[in-house]
Amino acid sequence: MRLKKIMTDFFLLMALTTNISFIFGPNPYELVITVITNLTATILKLGEGKILATEMTAASLVADLHLVPAAFLYFLGDTSEAVSLAIGALAANIISILLSIIEAVFSYLAEE
Amino acid sequence: MRLRRLETIRRKLLRKKRQKTLKEVYQERFIESLKELRIPLLLIHASMSFGTLGYMFLSGGNFIDSLYMTVITIGTIGFGEIAKGTDTPIGRIFTTFLAVAGIGMFTTAITVVVRIFLVGDIIKMLRVIRMLSDIEKLKDHVIICGYNRISAWLVDALRKRKIDFVIIDSKEESLKYVQLHNIKYFIAEEPYKKTTLLSAGIMKARYLVANMEDEAKNIAVIVTARLLRPDKEGLFIYSNAPTEGTAQKFEELGANKVIVSDKLIANRIFSYMIHETSGYVSDLFDRIAYGEEADLEIVELYVSDKSQLVGKRLKEIDLRRLYNVTVIGIRKPDGSLDLTVSGETQIEAGDVLLLLGKPSSIKKAMGFYREVLI
Structure with missing residues (x-):
């Protein structure tokens, strides 16, 4: 068990779950927490050189680029646009999680 | 069935990987070096997130004012208590705490990030990656292995004729001169490695000059280059050798022409002796051949x-x-x-x-x- 992997996966999942809960019930705190966890996950993935790491970093950056404008739009009053951007970020977050699972399986097979 | 499939995937994963190009190696090193940014960025991110969330709770969820308040606090700007609830005793306690912890974290992290970019290898690596991409576009160019006085003269002549060239040398001393002589394309690796020669664009090059100080290294360069480009009319390999015997060996190994420098100097001195008045005739053909006689x-x-x-x-x-x-x-x-x-x-x-x-x-x-x- 690797501590770093737990940390990264925790922030990835946290970003995904808060993202979903924001879409179903828009709330300022949830959105900000989504942005914070997503940015943390991206920073933790910086410089990762493993299998699928580039794809994961790219997916995470895409989610950031959806969520940061979503936060500003939401607090400027455009809730519907913020929600639709958050849905876009959700797609990227789901891909991130899937890639993380594939990477885990790959590294398990390679180590065996 | 499923187990067999998994076994096939596992074998594929463990199979020997293809040789990476130098550009890929540098790109990987660049990505690796981004790791250094993790801690300072996390510090900035943590202080910003903590401040923003705290002010949001104080102001009843006003994100923009909270973010602004955090930035002016930890950025030591301090325009005042802008966000709602910050002028209350709890707000002031929070601001004090944020300022004490956040200012240090923020300024340290910013200093580290700037230092990584300015002093570290990140910018240097980006430049190398860009240069390697440019080298990939070259065609009919010259590859010079080893940078010494002979190479410097050669570079001078090539520049006059506007012929593109790539220098390969791994010596620290050569690096210094390369920078001094403003060489555009330079690869700081061992020239006899296949990866290095491929990255220098050997497959599209017209000439290769094996000009290392060490005879064994010259042999290694000639052999590796000839293995990659067996056609003697496609890639011309030139080198220099201390004796005629070595020169012959180099030519047998794949060089098109090898110059014995001592013999060349002796012949030149002799030609001056024959044309003792001014040496004009001795130099004439050289000047024409070298393009000096415009x-x-x-x-x-x-x-x-x-x-x-x-x-x-x-x-x-x-x-x-x-x-x-x-x-x-x-x-x-x-x-x-x-x-x-x-x-x-x-x-x-x-x-x-x-x-x-x-x-x-x-x-x-x-x-x-x-x-x-x-």
Whole structure:
């Protein structure tokens, strides 16, 4: 068990779950927490050189680029646009999680 | 069934990977070096997130004001208590706490990030990656392995002729001179490695100069280059050797021409002795061949057995009148040189005509020869 992997996966999942809960019930705190966890996950993935790491970093950056404008739009009053951007970020977050699972399986097979 | 599939995937994963190009290696190193940014970025992110969330709770969820308040606090700007709830005792306690913890974290992290970019290898690596991408676009260029005085003279001549070249050398000392001489394409790796030569664009290069100080290294470069480009007419390899025996060995290993520098110097001194007045004649052909005599050029014109020139007399093709180009000699197939040519001299198959004239006239004459006479 690797501590770093737990940390990264925790922030990835946290970003995904808060993202979903924001879409179903828009709330300022949830959105900000989504942005914070997503940015943390991206920073933790910086410089990762493993299998699928580039794809994961790219997916995470895409989610950031959806969520940061979503936060500003939401607090400027455009809730519907913020929600639709958050849905876009959700797609990227789901891909991130899937890639993380594939990477885990790959590294398990390679180590065996 | 499923287990077998998993086993196949596992084998594929463990299979030996293909050799990476130098560009890929540097790109990986660049990505790896981004790791250094993790801690400072996390520090900035943590202080910003903590401040923003705290002010949001105080102001009842106003994100923009909270973010602004955090930035002006930890960025030591301190415009005042802008966000709602910050002028209350709880708000002030929070601001004090944020300022004490956040300012240190923020400024330290910013300093580290700037330092990584300015002092670290990140910018340098980006430059190398860009340069390697540019090298990939080169064609018919020259690869010079080893940077020393000979290479520096060669670079000078190539620059005059506007021919692209790539230098490969791994020595620290050479690196210093490369920067000093403002070399555009330089690879700081061992030149005898396959990856290095491939990254220098050997597959599209026209010439390679093995000019290392060490004889063994020159051999390694010549052999590796010839393995990658076996065609001696496709890639011309030149080198220098201390003795005739070594030169012969180099040529047998794949070099097109190897110069024995001591012999060359001795011959030159001897030629000055023969033309003792000014040495003008001794230098003339060199100056023409090296392009230093701007108004004159000398080229070789090979006459194949299919050429229409075969059987013709020099006065019949009349190159002097048509193109202002003079045939100054003919090298016969047996290697002898005939310098007593006249209008009556007949051209034979396998002859090499030595043409002397202005570069523009030579170009026209050669164009005519290639298009019409072959």
